[in-house]
Amino acid sequence: QKEVEQNSGPLSVPEGAIASLNCTYSDRGSQSFFWYRQYSGKSPELIMFIYSNGDKEDGRFTAQLNKASQYVSLLIRDSQPSDSATYLCAVKGNTDKLIFGTGTRLQVFP
């Protein structure tokens, strides 16, 4: 079992819709959870981080964490074509390294 699992996609949503990206992790000791966006040929860019169970909102983005289910998700409201990218879920335990999933490719079509 991989430490961080994501559906590779692509996830296709129409412009203006809500995109829902999901991630599960195996280490119950994980403490910090991150979502990165990566455009093709570019480096990862941090979108959000979340530490506590529940929701955290930042603009059009909402991160959701459920530690009991070892599940973290990212919702993108009012999706735009410019949101089309690969979204990487990353987890950090009690060390300083990030463990990444393979990423979910999101396509937002006009």
Add this chain to the structure above:
Amino acid sequence: GAGVSQTPSNKVTEKGKYVELRCDPISGHTALYWYRQSLGQGPEFLIYFQGTGAADDSGLPNDRFFAVRPEGSVSTLKIQRTERGDSAVYLCASSHPETGTDTQYFGPGTRLTVL
């Protein structure tokens, strides 16, 4: 301000050769990380420096890989006797002591191709 910079942006080498990849972190960032990203995969941790010392090198795949950060700023990742399987994008990230190791800012990466 300037972000993390990495040089070269692209490196093509032949199997068996030695390569050096350089990372210049954001000014004032004490923590520096190296990751490797293969096609279709997420970044994979290699090594983490806090200041001049390697705090965690558990991700280095074997003894052909070595990294240094002699003055606590610029870091060099060194790969000896390169193999075709070393081909990947090598990413460097840094973080500020005040924000801790959670906020890691990535550089543009060096694409290494081993022929």
